[in-house]
Amino acid sequence: xxxxxxxxxxxxxxxxxDRVYTVMWGKAKEVPMxxxxxxxxDPIETGTxxxxxxxxxxxxxxPHEKSSRFRESFQVPKEENQTTMAGRLCQRDGWxxxxxxxxxxxxxGMNTLFKAASSKGMSSYVFLVYSxxxxxxxxxxxxxxxxxxxxxPPLKFSVLCKMGLLGLLGCxxxxxxxxxxxxxxxxLASAMSNLTPAFTFIFALLFGKSLDDYFSCIISMEKVSIKxxxxxxxxVGTIVSIVGALVVTLYHGPIxxxxxxxxxxxxxxLSPPPSPPLNSNWVIGGCLxxxxxxxxxxxxxxxxxxxxxxxxxxxxxxxxxxxxSVSCAFVSLxxxxxxxxxxxxxxxxxxxxxxxxxxxxxxxxxxxxxTVRHKGPLFLAMFRPLAILTAVVLGAIFLGDSLYLxxxxxxxxxxxxxYTVMWGKAKEEKSEIDTHxxxxxxxxxxxxxxxxxxxxxxx
Numbered sequence: 012x013x014x015x016x017x018x019x020x021x022x023x024x025x026x027x028x029d030r031v032y033t034v035m036w037g038k039a040k041e042v043p044m045x046x047x048x049x050x051x052x053d054p055i056e057t058g059t060x061x062x063x064x065x066x067x068x069x070x071x072x073x074p075h076e077k078s079s080r081f082r083e084s085f086q087v088p089k090e091e092n093q094t095t096m097a098g099r100l101c102q103r104d105g106w107x108x109x110x111x112x113x114x115x116x117x118x119x120g121m122n123t124l125f126k127a128a129s130s131k132g133m134s135s136y137v138f139l140v141y142s143x144x145x146x147x148x149x150x151x152x153x154x155x156x157x158x159x160x161x162x163x164p165p166l167k168f169s170v171l172c173k174m175g176l177l178g179l180l181g182c183x184x185x186x187x188x189x190x191x192x193x194x195x196x197x198x199l200a201s202a203m204s205n206l207t208p209a210f211t212f213i214f215a216l217l218f219g220k221s222l223d224d225y226f227s228c229i230i231s232m233e234k235v236s237i238k239x240x241x242x243x244x245x246x247v248g249t250i251v252s253i254v255g256a257l258v259v260t261l262y263h264g265p266i267x268x269x270x271x272x273x274x275x276x277x278x279x280x281l282s283p284p285p286s287p288p289l290n291s292n293w294v295i296g297g298c299l300x301x302x303x304x305x306x307x308x309x310x311x312x313x314x315x316x317x318x319x320x321x322x323x324x325x326x327x328x329x330x331x332x333x334x335x336s337v338s339c340a341f342v343s344l345x346x347x348x349x350x351x352x353x354x355x356x357x358x359x360x361x362x363x364x365x366x367x368x369x370x371x372x373x374x375x376x377x378x379x380x381x382t383v384r385h386k387g388p389l390f391l392a393m394f395r396p397l398a399i400l401t402a403v404v405l406g407a408i409f410l411g412d413s414l415y416l417x418x419x420x421x422x423x424x425x426x427x428x429x430y431t432v433m434w435g436k437a438k439e440e441k442s443e444i445d446t447h448x449x450x451x452x453x454x455x456x457x458x459x460x461x462x463x464x465x466x467x468x469x470x
Contacts, residue, residue, distance in 0.1 A: 107382050108394075114375040115394045119401040121368045122197040123409055125189060128364040134353040135189040136343040138365060139182070140336055141356075145369030147332035150377075155326040170321045177313050177327075177332020184306035185335060186342070189298045195296025198406050198418060201398035202259050203300040204206045205425040209252040210308035241439040248431030251424055256301060259421025261294065268407070268414035315383045324380035332373055399426070 129135065192200050319326060347353045356362045399422050406412035 012405060028216060034073055035386070044213045049119065059394045103385070107386060110378045111382055111394045113377050115398050116401050117371045118373060119201055119398050119405060121364075122192055122200055123402070123405045124360075124364045124367060126197055127357075127409065129189075129193050131358050131360060133356070133361045133364070133470075134343070134347060134350075135186065135193065136339055136346055137183055138189065138361075138368070139339040140343055141365045142368040142372065143332045143336040143339065145366060146373030146376075147336055149370065150325060150329040150332060153377075154323060154329060166321065166326075168422050171319060173313060173317050173320075174327065174330040175334055177181040177310060177317065178331050179338055180310050180313070181331055182335045182338035182342070184303045184310065186339070187306070188303035191296040191299030191303060193296070196402075196406060197257045198399070198402040198412060198414075199259060199293070200300050201295060201402035202418065202425055203256060203297065203304055204398055205422075205429045206252055206256055206301065206304050207308045207311070208417050208436075209249040209431055210305050213249060239439075239461050241442070242434040244431050244435030244438070248428040248433075248435060250428070251431065254429030255421045255424025255426075255428060256297075257421075258424060259297070259418050261297075261415035263293070264416030264420070266413045267416050267419065314380060317381065318380060318384045322384060324384065327380050328373060328376040331376060354404055364371055 125135075125138065128138070188200065314327070318324070321327065343353075356365065403412075405413060407414070
């Protein structure tokens with residue numbers, strides 16, 4: 012009886028084991044079947060769309076061997092992909108930097124040429140009408156040529172309003188800028204242009220969250236924390252830039268470089284006289300230029316916001332030129348009512364200045380829009396200190412401008428403040444990128460566990 016009980020127990024245990032192994036065998040068979048069903052629609056796995064040569068070479072091989080060989084024949088190594096992408100980005104950044112250097116140098120050259128033409132009696136308002144009208148004619152076919160393979164991006168009413176606002180703003184700051192150059196010099200204009208990053212930082216702090224959507228092109232709006240070196244650098248750099256602008260505007264000092272006879276013969280000297288040390292025209296010009304670059308900082312922000320909604324550099328440049336030309340035409344009709352001869356170009360240098368400025372400004376605006384789209388608004392300001400050296404050289408050669416100690420001290424302070432602000436921004440952006448990468452890497456590490464858990468639940 013005991014033996015029968017033992018035999019029955021052994022038989023029952025063996026049946027249970029067989030049942031368990033049968034269930035496990037069935038589970039094991041279900042997993043490949045699910046994978047095969049999922050791969051049935053994949054042309055890479057089935058080989059339906061692969062070349063005939065690859066299919067012929069895979070005849071007689073196991074399915075997993077076919078799949079692995081096919082993937083190896085077409086898959087690019089990950090390291091090669093990363094190297095190629097990095098090379099393309101470096102090449103694009105190199106083109107952007109080269110184009111921006113050319114834009115800065117050409118802008119200073121056009122300011123110098125305008126100074127020479129305005130001394131002949133050319134009206135700055137009429138100059139803007141003609142030059143930006145020529146630029147609009149040059150850019151007219153460009154949006155359709157650049158998008159010939161497809162249609163232009165959809166133009167929304169909100170984007171159109173922002174383009175009009177940008178054009179009106181451009182009309183105002185251009186009038187202020189060229190009037191300021193007439194009162195001062197291109198060297199002062201180049202020095203004051205370095206205030207743009209500082210003004211951008213100030214606007215971000217003033218508006219804060221109230222205009223966060225409108226100024227969303229600024230990287231997450233500026234935040235100041237006394238405990239962070241980046242915030243301290245931005246605050247100190249802004250203060251130093253403003254102090255430098257005050258020095259270069261209100262203090263001349265002695266002449267440290269007296270230019271020889273200018274290449275362009277002008278009826279009156281362009282540089283402020285050494286005595287009295289503070290010339291009223293110089294101060295007026297400095298204030299107008301400071302206001303110009305304040306508005307330029309705002310225009311960079313609006314320009315970046317438009318490029319995120321309507322990614323067409325040529326269309327934006329065309330609309331900007333049309334708005335500036337039309338707006339300046341209305342202003343000129345009002346200002347030059349009693350001077351109809353202002354619309355007549357009486358010298359060759361006026362005509363050269365108008366045509367050259369129209370060509371250079373239209374091209375430069377496209378380059379700036381392209382740079383803003385890929386690198387952001389603050390990247391534009393990185394090249395502004397180069398304008399000071401270019402303006403000094405061109406002013407000394409063509410205009411006979413003298414270099415004053417106040418311009419050197421103020422320009423140096425502005426440049427130091429400029430690079431301090433840019434260093435703070437770069438450090439802040441690097442910290443944000445590192446934080447983002449850390450968060451993404453931790454998320455990617457958790458994904459396989461979640462996927463495995465979901466797969467186990469399905470099985």
